[in-house]
Amino acid sequence: MSSNPSSNNKAVDYSQVPDARGHFGPYGGRFVSETLIYALDELEALYRKLKDDPEFQAQFDYDLAQYVGRPSPLYFAERWTKETGGAQLYLKREDLNHTGAHKINNTIGQALLAKHTGKKRIIAETGAGQHGVATATVAARLGLECHVFMGEEDIHRQSLNVYRMKLLGAEVIPVTSGSKTLKDAMNEAMRDWVTNVDNTFYIIGTCAGPHPYPELVRDFQSVIGREARRQSLAQVGKLPDALVACVGGGSNAIGLFHPFLEDESVAMYGVEAGGYGLETGKHAAPLNDGIPGVLHGNRTYLMEDENGQIIETHSISAGLDYPGVGPEHSWLKDIGRVNYVAINDDEAMAAFRNLTKVEGIMPALESSHAVAYAEKLAREMDPDQMIIVNLSGRGDKDILTVAEIDGITV
Amino acid sequence: MSRIKQRFESLRQQGRKALVSYVVMGDPAKDVTLPVMHALVASGTDIIELGIPFSDPNAEGPVIQKAHERALAHGSSLRDALAQVKQFRETDSDTPVLLMGYTNPIERMGYDSFIEKAVDAGVDAVLTVDLPPEEAEEFSEHLKQANMENIFLLAPTSSPSRQKKVTDMAGGFIYYVSLKGVTGAGNLDVNSVNENVTSIRSLTDLPVCVGFGIKDGASARAVADLSDGVVVGSVLVNQIAALAEQGETNPAIYAAAVSVIIAEIREALDK
Ligand SMILES: Cc1ncc(COP(=O)(O)O)c(C=O)c1O
Numbered sequence: 001m002s003s004n005p006s007s008n009n010k011a012v013d014y015s016q017v018p019d020a021r022g023h024f025g026p027y028g029g030r031f032v033s034e035t036l037i038y039a040l041d042e043l044e045a046l047y048r049k050l051k052d053d054p055e056f057q058a059q060f061d062y063d064l065a066q067y068v069g070r071p072s073p074l075y076f077a078e079r080w081t082k083e084t085g086g087a088q089l090y091l092k093r094e095d096l097n098h099t100g101a102h103k104i105n106n107t108i109g110q111a112l113l114a115k116h117t118g119k120k121r122i123i124a125e126t127g128a129g130q131h132g133v134a135t136a137t138v139a140a141r142l143g144l145e146c147h148v149f150m151g152e153e154d155i156h157r158q159s160l161n162v163y164r165m166k167l168l169g170a171e172v173i174p175v176t177s178g179s180k181t182l183k184d185a186m187n188e189a190m191r192d193w194v195t196n197v198d199n200t201f202y203i204i205g206t207c208a209g210p211h212p213y214p215e216l217v218r219d220f221q222s223v224i225g226r227e228a229r230r231q232s233l234a235q236v237g238k239l240p241d242a243l244v245a246c247v248g249g250g251s252n253a254i255g256l257f258h259p260f261l262e263d264e265s266v267a268m269y270g271v272e273a274g275g276y277g278l279e280t281g282k283h284a285a286p287l288n289d290g291i292p293g294v295l296h297g298n299r300t301y302l303m304e305d306e307n308g309q310i311i312e313t314h315s316i317s318a319g320l321d322y323p324g325v326g327p328e329h330s331w332l333k334d335i336g337r338v339n340y341v342a343i344n345d346d347e348a349m350a351a352f353r354n355l356t357k358v359e360g361i362m363p364a365l366e367s368s369h370a371v372a373y374a375e376k377l378a379r380e381m382d383p384d385q386m387i388i389v390n391l392s393g394r395g396d397k398d399i400l401t402v403a404e405i406d407g408i409t410v
Numbered sequence: 411m412s413r414i415k416q417r418f419e420s421l422r423q424q425g426r427k428a429l430v431s432y433v434v435m436g437d438p439a440k441d442v443t444l445p446v447m448h449a450l451v452a453s454g455t456d457i458i459e460l461g462i463p464f465s466d467p468n469a470e471g472p473v474i475q476k477a478h479e480r481a482l483a484h485g486s487s488l489r490d491a492l493a494q495v496k497q498f499r500e501t502d503s504d505t506p507v508l509l510m511g512y513t514n515p516i517e518r519m520g521y522d523s524f525i526e527k528a529v530d531a532g533v534d535a536v537l538t539v540d541l542p543p544e545e546a547e548e549f550s551e552h553l554k555q556a557n558m559e560n561i562f563l564l565a566p567t568s569s570p571s572r573q574k575k576v577t578d579m580a581g582g583f584i585y586y587v588s589l590k591g592v593t594g595a596g597n598l599d600v601n602s603v604n605e606n607v608t609s610i611r612s613l614t615d616l617p618v619c620v621g622f623g624i625k626d627g628a629s630a631r632a633v634a635d636l637s638d639g640v641v642v643g644s645v646l647v648n649q650i651a652a653l654a655e656q657g658e659t660n661p662a663i664y665a666a667a668v669s670v671i672i673a674e675i676r677e678a679l680d681k
Contacts, residue, residue, distance in 0.1 A: 021544055031513055031540045033469040034576070035590055038567035177475055178465060187468040194469065195591040197567060294513040294540065295466060307487035308518030309465040 012335060014261040017328070022211020022298075025334060027327035030210040032297045035194045039202075044212040046116055051219070056112065063108045064223060067141070068098045070105075072224075074231035074388065079358045087241065087381035089374060091361065091391045092228050092256065101364065101393030102224060102252040103134035107203055109220030111138035114201035121200045122146045125189040127154055127182030127248070128319030128366065129161025130393055131205030136170035146170040149188040151181040154318045161397050179312045182322045186296050206249025207326035210297030214326050221255025228388055229259050236386060242267045242377060245390035246369040247287070247340065248319050250326035252392035257338060267339070270329060271373045273315035274342035284313035284321050287333050287340035300327040316345040316401070317365035319393075343369040349405065351375065352395060364393035365401065413506040413534045414559055414582045417456055418617045418638065427679045428583075428639025429454055429630075430619055431672060432510065433646055434461035434477040435494055436486025438654035442661045443494050446650075449665035451505050454676025458498075459537070459641065462491050462511030469539045471594035473644045473651065480654060488515045488524070492531045499532035508535040508561060508582070513545075521552045528558065535559035535582045543579045550579055563587050564610060566602055573606075577614035584610055584618045585641065588633060591622065594644035598623035604636045627678025634679050645671055 022028045030040060050056040064070040072093045081089045094102040107124075114122060122139045124146070126132030132148040139146035148165055152174045155162050165172050178184040186209075193202045207217040232240050243260060245253035247270040260266045275283030283289065286301040293302040295310055303311050303323040315321040332338040343351075348365060351372035356362045363371055367390070374389040381387070395402075403410045411419070421428055431450045435443050447458055463481035467474065488511070495507050509528070516524050516538065528536070535558060541549060546560065553560045559582030564573055567590060577584060588603050589595055607618050620633040621641025630640045649667045658664070 029545050030542065031545055032542065033539050033565075033587075034542060034563040035565035035567050035587060037542060037572065038565075038569060177472075177479070183466065187466050190468045191471070191592045195595065197590055293517060296468075297540070302514070304514065304518065306518070307485075307489070308515035309463075309482065309487070310514070311465075 017331065018211065018215055022215065024328045024331035027292070027299050027330040028211060028214055029299055030297060031294045031299065032210045033194065035197065036210070039193070039197045040210055040212070043113070046113060047212055047216050050113065050116065060109055060112060064105065068104050068108060069096065070223065071227045071231070072096050074228055074235060077359050080355060081378070083358050084375050084378045086378035086383065087385040087387050088383070089378055090240070090386060090388045092224060092388055094224060094252065094390060094392050095361070095363065095367070095394035099130070099134050099137050100396065101130040101134065102221060102255060103131045103205060104137065105223055105255065106205065106217050106220045106251060107131070107134040107138045109216070110203040111142055114144065114203070115142060117201055119199055119201040120144055121196065122203055123149065123189050123192050123200055124203045124205060125149045125182065125185035126205060127185070127321060128317065129154065129158040129165065129397065130319060132170070132172070133161050133164050133168070135203050136165045136168035139170065140168045147173055147192070149173050149175050149185040149192070151175045151179070151185050153180040154182065157318050157401060158397060160400065182318070183310065190296070206251040207254050207328060208249045208296060208298060208300065208324055214298065214328055217251050218254045218258055218328060221251050222258045224252065224255035224390065225257060225259035228256060232388065238386070239263055239266055240388045241265070241381065241385040242269060242387045244269045244271060244370045244374045244377065244387060246271045246320060246366050246392060247325060247329060248322050248366060249324070250329045252390050254326060254328055256388070256390045261337060268337065269373060269377065270338050270340045271369045272340060272342045273317060273320035273369060274344040275314040277344050278342055282314040283342065284315040284323065285342045286323060286325050287329060288342045292330065295324050298327045300324050300330045301333070316348060317369070319364070319366040320369065341373055343372045347372040352402065356395070361391070362395035363391055364395050365398045367392045412557065412559060413504065414457065417506050418583065421456065427634040428456045428617065428619055429672070429676055429679060430457040430459055430621070430639060430641040431455040431646060432459040432461060432641060432643030433650065433668070434463060434474065434481050435491040436463055436481035436484065437477040437647065437650055438480040439484065439659065440486060440490060442664045444497055445661040445665040446668055447494070447498050448502065449669045450672055451502060453669035453672040455505070455672055456639070457506045457508060459508045459510050460491055460495065462488050462509055462515055464512040464515060467512060469592060471592035471644065473594045473647050476651060477647045488519055492527045492533070495533050496531035506534040507532065508537060509533055510537040510539065513538050513541045521549055525552050525556045525558065529556050533558065535561050537561040537563070537585065539563065543575055546579065561585055564606070566590055566606060570609060573610055574613055577610065577616065580614070580616060582616070583638065584614065584616050586610065586618055586620045586637065587622045588620050589623050593622055595623055598629060600632050600636070603633055607637050627674050630675045631678045631681065640679070642675060
């Protein structure tokens, strides 16, 4: 196991980031066209007001308990641990949330904000469709009009979720520009927002985008880490030695990591999509193989070419297939608090099959990246050590993808 | 005096409004841009705004977005845009040229390197759509040192305090976005334009040009009366798109087509 990288930066006060303008060190900020500044100012003011409002927090907690089904269990995967050999493996079961992924923690929070603005129209971007489903779900519950932008490519890959969104009453708008995946869906959502800014609330699905989105998505998702920390102390009597989470935009990872950042003994691993392998260039791992730049309203690590054009990414999992990453992760990488690693398509597929077989838990392909890395890590650690893996979502949505790889028509 | 100042000064003396014309560099081919730039000037353009192709132009409507895709399809980049301006300057030393684009390609080149090349090419000003004043301090400082103007957008949603912040940092002219929307949208509201341009003018001596949603002589005329000039983009790009779709490869045909549009708008503006 690598030594804990946080030991040499004790001075960092994690509660002080982002700064007032949304900067995490050199990352984050607000890089948008002028028309949106006012909407972001408005959102920020609203969030500042509600963030510490007991009534708002009580409503959020109530919804998470009664509608989402929180707290999600911290499950000791005994058989998986035994088969893997090494550290004890615990799964934070975000797959058991209503709609099957962590995404709903954030959409519940943002929908509450939307309710306070009085705006009746919700838009969202989605890659795997999990955030789209989670948004369509809260929109249905609140009786709000919902439009979800989704790349044409992803619509094919995630047809089950497309149909779910439609059943929930959302309109799914195919995006045909650029690479026809998540990044283009986000562009299209921003275009819609600029046009309909008066009556539209944009629910961003990950901890990226212009300030204050990275901050508020982190805060809403931090329920994962707060619970996991409490559960670990209560169930095991100690803090975990390591945390592992997959990183697309990074919301499930920051949600798990953030409440542990000051616990110096806890090592953290963010797992990016290695696609066909980092060395092939065909992956979605900007923190492993990208450079800082500006996209979608924030400065962060990106996958781009020598002319500053964003390049097409590849991952077997639509939810990780994104050329950027939340700005807080860029900062956590630079200061060395979190290790960012990559897992290839093949390794993720193997982990998907393995966890399904040994635990009867079918992870989302996104989460399978974390599962795969946790296996490697566990083998390097001692049996009395403990790893928490964020099982960010369940794999039902991916069955058709897996069947296709197996050459089976379902 | 900078080319942009000179241009507005002489327009003011003649009692005319500025016509700013936007095309995307390399749309649909690299050899089309230079003839189109000269044709824009010959048919009545006062300032050329050259779009730098970017993979994720999220402030653009479908028309200009596709232009970026056409330009990128054969690898047009910021480097090429700078090269085009340099070539343009060989025969036109008067017409101001403004580069309009997104932050990432410029940052990738590096502020210093970009500005050095831009000065050498004869670029007068830069407009980075996604670099508001809060994030533009360093870039603005670099531009100032090189005597290049930093052009900013103001929108119908910009509050008076925001207008002040932007005009304090802005140079060249203020680009007022006439509507809530992306480029090429059609919901132009003349009353709101009037109100906002009046407010902006009370804050700055810089000329104010109005863009987004101007598609012909009539709409140009309507907003020109309220401002110092107009910006046209999507109408030109639409025409280029139509020719590109037909597989047209002769740059002269593109040049002739944009000339017709600009001449009509020029005539309406000068009436
Ligand atoms: C189950 C699941 N995990 C992870 C992700 C990646 O997003 P993030 O990195 O924001 O958690 C997605 C995105 O769609 C997802 O559906």
